[in-house]
Amino acid sequence: MKICALASLGAMAALLLVPAAIFAQASAPSSESAAPSQKAWTPPRTADGHPSLEGIWTNATVTPLQRPKDLAGKAFFTKEEAAAFEKKTLESKDMDKVNGAPGPDDLAHRAYNQAWIDSGTHVVTTRRTSLVIGPPDGRIPPFTPEAQKKYDEAHAFETQHPSDGPEYRTLSERCIIFANTGPPMLPDGYNANYQIIQNKNFVVILSEMPHAVRTIPMDGRPHLPPDVRQWQGDPRGHWEGDTLVVDTTNFSYSDQSRFGIFYDGMSDQNLHIVERFTRTDPNTIMYRATIDDPTVYTKPWTIEVSMNKRDYTIYEYACHEGNYAMTDILSGARAEEAKGGAK
Amino acid sequence: MTVSAFPAGKRHRMFAKWNLLVLLGAAAFCVTVFFAAAAQDSSSAPKPQDAGKSWTAPRTPDGHPDLQGIWSNQTLTPFERPSEFAGKAFFTKQEAYAFETQTVKANDFDQRSGPGEKDAEGAYNQAWWDKGTHIFRTLRTSMVIDPPNGLVPPMTPEAKKKFDEAHAHMAAHPADGPEDRFLSERCVLFPTAGPPMLPEPYNSNYEIVQTHEYVTIMPEMNHDVRMIPMDGRPHLPKDVRQWKGDPRGHWEGDTLVVETTNFSFNDRPRFGIVYDGWTDENLQITERLTRTGPDTIQYRATIVDPTVYTKPWTVELILAKRNERIYEYACHEGNYGMFDILSGARADDKKAGSK
Numbered sequence: 001m002k003i004c005a006l007a008s009l010g011a012m013a014a015l016l017l018v019p020a021a022i023f024a025q026a027s028a029p030s031s032e033s034a035a036p037s038q039k040a041w042t043p044p045r046t047a048d049g050h051p052s053l054e055g056i057w058t059n060a061t062v063t064p065l066q067r068p069k070d071l072a073g074k075a076f077f078t079k080e081e082a083a084a085f086e087k088k089t090l091e092s093k094d095m096d097k098v099n100g101a102p103g104p105d106d107l108a109h110r111a112y113n114q115a116w117i118d119s120g121t122h123v124v125t126t127r128r129t130s131l132v133i134g135p136p137d138g139r140i141p142p143f144t145p146e147a148q149k150k151y152d153e154a155h156a157f158e159t160q161h162p163s164d165g166p167e168y169r170t171l172s173e174r175c176i177i178f179a180n181t182g183p184p185m186l187p188d189g190y191n192a193n194y195q196i197i198q199n200k201n202f203v204v205i206l207s208e209m210p211h212a213v214r215t216i217p218m219d220g221r222p223h224l225p226p227d228v229r230q231w232q233g234d235p236r237g238h239w240e241g242d243t244l245v246v247d248t249t250n251f252s253y254s255d256q257s258r259f260g261i262f263y264d265g266m267s268d269q270n271l272h273i274v275e276r277f278t279r280t281d282p283n284t285i286m287y288r289a290t291i292d293d294p295t296v297y298t299k300p301w302t303i304e305v306s307m308n309k310r311d312y313t314i315y316e317y318a319c320h321e322g323n324y325a326m327t328d329i330l331s332g333a334r335a336e337e338a339k340g341g342a343k
Numbered sequence: 344m345t346v347s348a349f350p351a352g353k354r355h356r357m358f359a360k361w362n363l364l365v366l367l368g369a370a371a372f373c374v375t376v377f378f379a380a381a382a383q384d385s386s387s388a389p390k391p392q393d394a395g396k397s398w399t400a401p402r403t404p405d406g407h408p409d410l411q412g413i414w415s416n417q418t419l420t421p422f423e424r425p426s427e428f429a430g431k432a433f434f435t436k437q438e439a440y441a442f443e444t445q446t447v448k449a450n451d452f453d454q455r456s457g458p459g460e461k462d463a464e465g466a467y468n469q470a471w472w473d474k475g476t477h478i479f480r481t482l483r484t485s486m487v488i489d490p491p492n493g494l495v496p497p498m499t500p501e502a503k504k505k506f507d508e509a510h511a512h513m514a515a516h517p518a519d520g521p522e523d524r525f526l527s528e529r530c531v532l533f534p535t536a537g538p539p540m541l542p543e544p545y546n547s548n549y550e551i552v553q554t555h556e557y558v559t560i561m562p563e564m565n566h567d568v569r570m571i572p573m574d575g576r577p578h579l580p581k582d583v584r585q586w587k588g589d590p591r592g593h594w595e596g597d598t599l600v601v602e603t604t605n606f607s608f609n610d611r612p613r614f615g616i617v618y619d620g621w622t623d624e625n626l627q628i629t630e631r632l633t634r635t636g637p638d639t640i641q642y643r644a645t646i647v648d649p650t651v652y653t654k655p656w657t658v659e660l661i662l663a664k665r666n667e668r669i670y671e672y673a674c675h676e677g678n679y680g681m682f683d684i685l686s687g688a689r690a691d692d693k694k695a696g697s698k
Binding site for chain 1: 403404405411529530531550552553554555556557559561566567568570579583585586587668669670671675676677
């Protein structure tokens with residue numbers, strides 16, 4: 001049920017974020033522009049001298065993944081603009097708001113109401129207008145022609161066969177991978193919480209949804225052989241100054257997007273993600289991820305999202321447990337087929 | 344009703360079947376367990392093995408023993424002491440060898456020794472199993488080390504009554520819905536994660552990472568990490584329940600002690616296929632992890648559940664260093680076991696109704 005609703009949100013997002021909508025690059029700051037923290041703050045250190053990233057963090061935010069068209073050319077909000085944008089977004093996202101006399105579909109949509117949604121109330125601490133910071137126009141680059149063709153075919157197929165079996169549903173509906181876990185670690189509609197612990201040899205990142213852990217070796221071991229594939233890939237970490245850099249390859253892939261409800265893109269076997277975690281102040285880790293998949297995207301792209309300290313406890317996450325959505329989706333589809341066949 | 348479809352392919356769906364077979368065999372087993380003569384054998388109160396040697400555990404920067412690495416608790420050691428070893432807490436080396444040889448042979452699923460359903464069991468053949476070929480190097484005859492007879496203590500009369508009722512219900516309603524199936528078939532909880540962390544017939548592998556404030560233990564099967572806070576914080580409020588409970592760790596000398604409460608519960612065993620016992624809301628588990636050699640961690644868990652068991656009981660397992668990697672575990676993914684079990688049950692219902 002939950003996830004079902006998320007899926008339809010995802011479909012709406014897909015309509016809004018058609019990757020063909022590419023604009024001339026705006027004159028915003030490049031992806032290398034620093035976060036606004038030039039203060040004399042030094043991060044706490046672990047026993048081995050590296051910055052401590054430990055704690056509970058959230059990347060929930062109202063900042064859109066891609067820059068909305070009406071903000072073209074504008075990379076940062078002013079404080080006032082940010083406040084106005086937050087207010088407007090929270091109002092428009094309010095699932096409890098019912099205008100006029102809603103139809104049954106409309107009401108069903110709101111079953112996933114404000115009690116569930118926990119997608120933040122603020123833009124990212126940098127006040128950027130999009131999570132995508134490279135290319136500088138804040139938009140994900142176009143697909144290669146071959147990838148565009150495959151994408152269109154896959155989507156045509158999905159439209160025709162939305163629920164032939166569980167494999168036709170999104171990875172998150174199947175409880176396999178959520179955008180929270182990534183990589184890239186993108187906020188989802190709720191449970192965008194993380195716990196990080198670290199020592200000299202490993203960094204461990206637990207994402208609340210779906211209680212998925214990334215154990216990142218820091219000892220310089222080589223990547224797995226190319227034929228070993230995992231949904232979360234095969235991460236290798238190292239320090240560059242005070243920044244934790246995680247290089248991930250060996251991803252499993254399917255026609256389904258790994259970017260969650262915010263972006264209906266795709267990736268393939270060549271996906272390579274480099275993440276950078278930098279403590280920028282007592283309450284913030286600045287997280288960047290560069291997505292490089294040369295057979296899918298015409299150039300690499302980078303997202304940045306602030307992970308904010310949260311006074312919170314992470315509990316067990318239940319995904320399929322007590323969740324009849326998959327059964328209901330599939331049996332609903334079978335019922336529709338039977339109806340169609342009986343015509 | 345029997346679950347007749349035996350879907351081919353993935354590990355876990357076979358495992359679902361395996362669990363069921365264990366359940367079917369459980370009645371006789373439980374009678375043996377709970378009404379066996381309570382005479383305690385004279386040997387061996389719990390004692391640390393390998394202790395006393397001049398080996399010191401490697402240390403983390405904060406001075407505690409380093410438990411990190413990849414470990415396995417796979418073993419041929421029986422959970423409870425088989426009746427033929429009553430009074431015998433330890434094998435001799437020769438006895439151990441004979442027991443291992445005999446057990447490996449008996450466990451060989453590639454033997455095609457029977458027709459029909461018996462042969463279908465072989466679909467989960469030796470390519471899947473990874474139970475090891477040895478008992479624990481302590482040479483104990485059971486994982487249960489306390490009570491000293493190597494048997495789980497009897498249930499309280501109230502618990503026994505509930506247990507029998509639950510089993511009668513299970514027999515009558517084996518697959519009305521997913522909730523009627525085992526926690527592991529539902530990918531909710533595996534005994535490898537525990538606690539207590541007990542071996543499964545495969546994937547009994549663990550990765551431990553530790554810092555000053557946390558110890559994390561990731562069992563391979565179900566990729567199910569335990570984050571154990573070491574900072575002395577209090578337990579969660581009583582009404583917050585988790586399948587893996589709410590663990591708190593501290594050091595007692597060179598032993599990591601983990602106390603876990605706040606367990607979720609239902610009337611299915613949390614001990615996996617090794618033991619069809621159960622627990623309730625009063626379950627408390629204390630685990631003790633001690634490095635006893637370069638390649639071993641001694642793992643002990645004491646199970647206290649006064650409304651279920653007439654006294655506490657303790658298991659001891661050895662985590663052996665394993666030069667392996669842990670990969671992602673797929674549980675429901677590509678696994679039609681649950682779907683097939685339930686749709687098979689509905690087909691059986693229909694057949695029964697049309698009689």
